[in-house]
Amino acid sequence: MATESLTYGFADAPEAPSADRQITYIAAISEALREEMRRNENVFVMGEDVGGGFGGAFKVTKGLADEFGDGRVMNMPLAEGGFVGAGTGMALMGLRPVIEMQFADFISSAFDIIVQFAATAHYRWDGAVPWVIRAPSDGGIRSGPFHSQNPEAWFIHTPGLKVVAPATPADAKGLLTAAIRDNNPVIYFESKPLYRSVKGYVPAGEHVTPLGQANLVRSGSDLSIITYGSQVREALTAAAALAQSGIEADVLDLRTLKPLDEEAILETARKTGKIMVVHAANQLAGLGGEIAARIAEKAFEWLDAPVCRLGGLDTPIPFSPPLEDAYRPNALKIEALARELAAY
Amino acid sequence: MTHHLAPDQQLELYYWMRLTRAFDESMIAYWKQGKGIGGTFSQRGHEAISVSAAYALEPDDVIAPMHRDLGAYLLRGLSPRRIFANLLGREAGVSRGRDANLHGMGDLERNIIGFVSHLPHSLPVAVGAAMSFTYRKEPRVALTFTGDGASSTGLFHESLNLAAVQRAPIVVIVENNQYAYSTPLAQQTAVPDIAERASGYGMPGVMLDGNDVEAVYAGVREAVDRARAGDGPTLIEAKTMRMLGHAVHDGAEYVPAELLAAWEEKDPIRRYTRLLLERDVADAQELAEIDRRCEVEMLDAIEWAEQMPLPQADTVTERVYAA
Ligand SMILES: Cc1ncc(C[n+]2csc(CCOP(=O)(O)OP(=O)(O)O)c2C)c(N)n1
Numbered sequence: 001m002a003t004e005s006l007t008y009g010f011a012d013a014p015e016a017p018s019a020d021r022q023i024t025y026i027a028a029i030s031e032a033l034r035e036e037m038r039r040n041e042n043v044f045v046m047g048e049d050v051g052g053g054f055g056g057a058f059k060v061t062k063g064l065a066d067e068f069g070d071g072r073v074m075n076m077p078l079a080e081g082g083f084v085g086a087g088t089g090m091a092l093m094g095l096r097p098v099i100e101m102q103f104a105d106f107i108s109s110a111f112d113i114i115v116q117f118a119a120t121a122h123y124r125w126d127g128a129v130p131w132v133i134r135a136p137s138d139g140g141i142r143s144g145p146f147h148s149q150n151p152e153a154w155f156i157h158t159p160g161l162k163v164v165a166p167a168t169p170a171d172a173k174g175l176l177t178a179a180i181r182d183n184n185p186v187i188y189f190e191s192k193p194l195y196r197s198v199k200g201y202v203p204a205g206e207h208v209t210p211l212g213q214a215n216l217v218r219s220g221s222d223l224s225i226i227t228y229g230s231q232v233r234e235a236l237t238a239a240a241a242l243a244q245s246g247i248e249a250d251v252l253d254l255r256t257l258k259p260l261d262e263e264a265i266l267e268t269a270r271k272t273g274k275i276m277v278v279h280a281a282n283q284l285a286g287l288g289g290e291i292a293a294r295i296a297e298k299a300f301e302w303l304d305a306p307v308c309r310l311g312g313l314d315t316p317i318p319f320s321p322p323l324e325d326a327y328r329p330n331a332l333k334i335e336a337l338a339r340e341l342a343a344y
Numbered sequence: 345m346t347h348h349l350a351p352d353q354q355l356e357l358y359y360w361m362r363l364t365r366a367f368d369e370s371m372i373a374y375w376k377q378g379k380g381i382g383g384t385f386s387q388r389g390h391e392a393i394s395v396s397a398a399y400a401l402e403p404d405d406v407i408a409p410m411h412r413d414l415g416a417y418l419l420r421g422l423s424p425r426r427i428f429a430n431l432l433g434r435e436a437g438v439s440r441g442r443d444a445n446l447h448g449m450g451d452l453e454r455n456i457i458g459f460v461s462h463l464p465h466s467l468p469v470a471v472g473a474a475m476s477f478t479y480r481k482e483p484r485v486a487l488t489f490t491g492d493g494a495s496s497t498g499l500f501h502e503s504l505n506l507a508a509v510q511r512a513p514i515v516v517i518v519e520n521n522q523y524a525y526s527t528p529l530a531q532q533t534a535v536p537d538i539a540e541r542a543s544g545y546g547m548p549g550v551m552l553d554g555n556d557v558e559a560v561y562a563g564v565r566e567a568v569d570r571a572r573a574g575d576g577p578t579l580i581e582a583k584t585m586r587m588l589g590h591a592v593h594d595g596a597e598y599v600p601a602e603l604l605a606a607w608e609e610k611d612p613i614r615r616y617t618r619l620l621l622e623r624d625v626a627d628a629q630e631l632a633e634i635d636r637r638c639e640v641e642m643l644d645a646i647e648w649a650e651q652m653p654l655p656q657a658d659t660v661t662e663r664v665y666a667a
């Protein structure tokens with residue numbers, strides 16, 4: 001299964017690999033947290049089970065309480081609405097909370113506070129809310145309907161929020177650093193299947209991936225695959241297979257989902273004229289629809305085929321392996337659709 | 345009374361309640377003339393609570409008022425002019441035309457957190473403000489208000505539990521005005537005294553006569569002092585009555601006339617007037633002079649607000665994000 005391969009696709013990442021700086025995606029997240037907490041005493045983490053020696057369900061915050069004390073690694077009761085609300089109040093007072101959702105799926109329990117309060121405060125009365133919510137999202141790891149979700153579309157649809165979804169260890173660090181420094185509420189969707197299955201070069205010390213900038217991770221002239229998160233790796237796997245048949249794909253990693261890097265999207269669209277948009281989130285009313293619409297509006301004359309999309313099905317995310325595999329995009333499905341697109 | 349109020353302080357409380365009432369009356373008259381934009385919420389009956397709670401705070405303390413707390417906004421230094429301009433959607437309004445009536449009137453320079461419609465969302469946010477004081481070891485307190493209706497939400501429970509477990513320096517005031525829109529208290533909760541719930545969270549619960557301005561002041565002040573001393577949150581229930589409809593459009597025919605009549609006897613401003621005269625803090629003429637001052641302020645505020653320009657349409661996308 002593609003999600004279990006180790007470093008595939010990232011050996012040719014834009015930064016030159018250096019043996020001592022190959023770290024996992026999840027270690028890169030922890031590193032960004034630790035470094036920002038060292039740099040700025042207003043930065044702290046809060047969430048369920050994040051504190052003490054435990055370090056959260058995925059151990060992202062392990063060791064932080066030892067270094068920074070319990071006051072900056074705050075264990076919260078099981079109350080997402082309450083503690084995202086409290087994080088919003090702390091952020092309004094000028095602190096920079098990094099709020100951990102135990103799983104992205106539970107962010108719906110804090111939805112109200114996020115979309116009604118945090119997202120609107122600056123527009124209505126200049127109340128800046130510089131928090132980050134870290135949301136361990138994504139499936140393919142047999143976790144069932146409530147530990148596999150990719151709910152980014154809800155938040156992309158909400159004015160006042162920013163949304164990011166790193167695909168590589170370097171961007172996991174760089175985007176989290178940028179998100180913490182941003183003065184707006186940012187939802188950071190980290191991909192669970194990437195946590196320990198991908199290693200890559202991550203610059204030591206300060207490393208910022210600016211928000212709003214996509215990254216062309218593979219260059220080809222026959223078609224474009226626009227994607228983000230764990231599907232970047234799937235797209236690169238597919239692109240390698242396509243290359244063996246002489247089909248060369250652009251692979252654009254969006255990195256930031258809101259605000260979108262429209263320039264980069266239109267550039268690859270105009271370059272290849274054949275576009276597919278892929279995401280693990282369900283396809284209906286997902287980000288892919290918005291991207292297809294923008295390409296139709298602004299790059300129509302360059303198109304050589306209808307823009308096509310590949311996303312999750314319009315079902316809850318099923319648990320059993322054959323069902324989840326049927327639900328979820330992967331490298332083979334991308335490759336198959338790309339062959340149709342190339343032949344169009 | 346632990347916190348004695350000097351005569352000039354008593355007159356200040358009187359003034360702020362009067363100004364709140366004058367604002368409310370002018371606002372409602374304005375809307376009845378069909379000149380208002382959108383809807384707006386009545387304040388009548390709530391003056392003692394919003395004024396004295398705000399009066400019990402230090403300037404550095406943070407307040408997160410709700411839709412019945414006009415008095416708190418005034419006391420915190422938002423002028424009647426700018427508030428009326430907010431009601432009229434003017435650029436000079438506190439939210440610069442972005443939000444309606446008292447909504448969106450946040451101002452961090454005055455330590456005011458603006459509210460959203462969704463209830464009781466200021467509550468966890470105010471708990472967070474209080475937690476930030478603990479984080480930074482600042483001797484500050486947060487205070488917020490919520491309604492009897494809003495006390496039925498899950499977020500009310502989540503917030504009070506969190507405040508208690510964090511020993512956050514916060515005071516939470518439930519303004520129990522017997523109704524949530526048309527829903528009477530008996531259909532809202534089976535426990536008639538909302539303050540009783542405090543024991544379930546592990547914090548003191550205090551029940552106050554919300555129409556007695558000095559009693560509210562004393563109770564809030566005690567809770568504020570406790571919070572500032574590091575002894576954690578307090579849940580205060582201030583009992584009052586919403587004397588008009590939920591908002592200007594609402595005739596509140598569902599409220600029994602006898603109930604309103606009984607509460608009219610307890611009108612917070614009339615009661616305080618009597619008390620001040622009895623105590624000889626002021627004579628009738630001096631109080632009438634304050635009343636007149638409030639009327640004049642309101643005439644000025646409305647005239648000013650009406651002359652202020654509406655926002656430019658091309659600014660509609662500005663400030664969605666902080667720089
Ligand atoms: C979550 C939510 N649901 C519904 C409403 C609509 N609504 C606005 S005020 C109100 C009644 C609130 O009653 P209460 O909390 O007692 O405050 P009061 O208006 O009586 O001061 C309702 C139902 C709302 N603002 N928020």
Ligand SMILES: [Mg+2]
Pocket residue numbers: 491492493519520521522523524525
């Ligand atoms: Mg009520």
